[in-house]
Amino acid sequence: MIPRKKTRQISVGKVLVGGTAPIVVQSMTTTNPADVGATLGEIMRIKRAGCELVRVAVPDQEAITGLRELVCESPLPLIADVHFDHRLALLALEAGVAGLRINPGTIRQRARLQEIIEQAKERQVPVRIGINAGSLEGRLLKKFGHATPEAMVESALDCIKLCEDIGHRAIKVSLKASAVLMTIEAYRLFSQRSDYPLHLGVTEAGPPFSGVIKSAVGLGILLAEGIGDTIRVSLTGDPVLEVRAAYGILRSLGIRSRGIDIISCPTCGRCEVDLIPLVEEVQEKLAHIETPLTVAVMGCVVNGPGEASEADIGIAGGKGIGLLFKKGEVIAKVKEEEWVQRLLAEVERMVG
Numbered sequence: 001m002i003p004r005k006k007t008r009q010i011s012v013g014k015v016l017v018g019g020t021a022p023i024v025v026q027s028m029t030t031t032n033p034a035d036v037g038a039t040l041g042e043i044m045r046i047k048r049a050g051c052e053l054v055r056v057a058v059p060d061q062e063a064i065t066g067l068r069e070l071v072c073e074s075p076l077p078l079i080a081d082v083h084f085d086h087r088l089a090l091l092a093l094e095a096g097v098a099g100l101r102i103n104p105g106t107i108r109q110r111a112r113l114q115e116i117i118e119q120a121k122e123r124q125v126p127v128r129i130g131i132n133a134g135s136l137e138g139r140l141l142k143k144f145g146h147a148t149p150e151a152m153v154e155s156a157l158d159c160i161k162l163c164e165d166i167g168h169r170a171i172k173v174s175l176k177a178s179a180v181l182m183t184i185e186a187y188r189l190f191s192q193r194s195d196y197p198l199h200l201g202v203t204e205a206g207p208p209f210s211g212v213i214k215s216a217v218g219l220g221i222l223l224a225e226g227i228g229d230t231i232r233v234s235l236t237g238d239p240v241l242e243v244r245a246a247y248g249i250l251r252s253l254g255i256r257s258r259g260i261d262i263i264s265c266p267t268c269g270r271c272e273v274d275l276i277p278l279v280e281e282v283q284e285k286l287a288h289i290e291t292p293l294t295v296a297v298m299g300c301v302v303n304g305p306g307e308a309s310e311a312d313i314g315i316a317g318g319k320g321i322g323l324l325f326k327k328g329e330v331i332a333k334v335k336e337e338e339w340v341q342r343l344l345a346e347v348e349r350m351v352g
Contacts, residue, residue, distance in 0.1 A: 002253060004226040007197040010126045010170045013077025013098035015052055017126075017172060017229050018197030023255055024230040025246045026053035026199075027239040028081070033058065033066035040073055042239060047075050049243040050258050050290070053230065055079040055101060064091045071096040079128065086112035093119050101128040104159045105135035113162060121168035129159045131186075132203055133177035147177065149186035156190060171196050172229065176203035180218040187222050197229035204234065211235040212245045219249055244287075257292035260347075263311060264297045272318035273299035273336055281340050291351040295343065296325075313346050315339050 009019030017024055027046050031039040033056045043054050054076045058067060071078055077098035082089040083106040092100060093116075100120055107113055120127050133147040136155055144151040152175045163171055173196050175186035183202050191198065202218040205211035215233040222228050233245040250256040264279045265271060279297050286295065296314030308314030308325040315322040315334060322339055324332040326346060334342050 002224060002226055002255065004228075005191060005195075007195050007229055008169070010172060010197060012053055012079065012126050015077055021229070023223070023228060023250060024052050025050055025243055025250070025256075026055065026079075026230055026232050027051045027242045027246075028055040028057070028232065028234075030239060031056075032063055033070055034060075034062040036066045036069050036073070039066065039070060043070075043074050043076055046239050046243050048288070049240045050247055051076060051239075051243045053077055053079060053099070055081050055099075055232075057081045058088050058092050061088070061091075064088065064095060067092060067097065068095045071098075081130075083107065086116055089116045090119055093123050093125055097125065099126050099128065101130045103130045103132060103135060104155055105132060105137050108137055110162070113159070114166065117163050117166050117168050120170075121166055124170070126170035126172065127163065127168065128199060129156055129163075129171060129173045130199075131156050131173070131175045133179070133182060133186075134203075147182070149175075149182055149189050152177070152186040153189045153193065157193065160194065160196065172199050173197070174199040174201060176201050176234075178202065178204040178214075180214050183218050184221055187227055188225070191227045198227060199230040199232070200228040201232045201234055206236060208235050208237045208241050208245075211237075212241075212248075215245065216249050216252075220253065223249070223253055223255060251292075258290060259292065260286045260289050261292070261294045262286075262297065263294060263314070265300050267299065270318075271299040273320070273322070275299040278336075278339055282343060285340070285344055286347060289347065289351055293347060293350065295347065297339070297343070313343065313350060315343060 007018040010017050029039050029042045033039050058080045079099035080092035080097040081101045086107050131152045136147050140151040156173050177183045200219050202215050205214045231246050233242045235242050247258045267275055294311040296308040296311035298308050298316035308316035309328045314325045317323055320336045322334050323330050324334050
């Protein structure tokens with residue numbers, strides 16, 4: 001188990017963040033909350049994937065009307081994401097959101113930030129101070145020359161001081177950049193100077209393939225160092241993929257387990273089974289499973305039997321025939337064309 005830095009604990013709705021609480025997986029809807037039906041549908045889908053907190057953009061007044069309805073209907077605590085117009089933040093608080101994300105780089109007038117924080121305190125709503133390298137305050141860019149980890153940390157600490165002066169300590173912090181190494185360094189520096197809980201993310205990570213790689217490297221390093229209390233894998237794509245990727249990162253570090261972990265051959269000249277479509281079909285058809293299970297699909301006699309026997313359920317073989325293993329024991333010989341059907345049946349039986 002990776003030892004984790006103990007941070008202050010806050011509550012976003014009924015979800016605990018920081019302290020000894022599990023690392024929380026969150027995502028963000030791609031829709032405008034003015035479209036209540038589409039937004040709620042997306043929230044339902046990411047909840048089924050394992051999402052625990054959801055952030056929604058609040059770009060305009062029209063979004064507030066939808067937000068009021070979503071607060072009542074959403075199965076997940078809603079965090080309102082507000083930039084530029086402090087009045088939208090105040091209206092989101094009135095609508096009853098469970099959390100508020102603000103960026104001192106986009107709401108730059110001190111008096112307006114103060115008004116938001118005062119209202120958040122009065123309503124006991126936690127605030128995420130979300131620092132982005134791409135939207136730092138001008139004074140910090142002038143001081144440091146450009147966006148740096150040190151500038152990001154200074155921005156966060158300045159906003160924290162404002163919150164503390166007001167007496168609002170239900171705070172979490174993020175320090176995101178699209179550059180992985182800058183992101184890592186900013187979180188490290190902040191973690192050394194503060195014990196407020198941290199929301200991890202590499203912002204604007206990109207499309208699913210490259211975005212998951214950048215996020216896995218950045219978030220994985222920080223999590224392995226015990227830094228982080230919530231995470232989001234930011235992808236240009238379906239937010240369900242963000243949630244699955246987040247659990248994949250946590251699972252690879254032994255932090256949290258959810259759903260199916262597929263072990264399969266990279267394939268080589270020894271593979272005597274048409275493995276790629278088999279694995280893709282298994283992955284797709286087991287995506288709904290929430291129970292943590294390791295499923296091996298191996299098409300090689302070198303490591304296949306060993307890997308399959310170590311999995312909860314697995315199949316390994318060649319030349320059209322596979323041995324089906326369950327908890328280390330061979331339970332059947334299966335024809336290649338029946339691998340998927342038999343694996344699915346066994347998994348469904350195991351999870352009840």
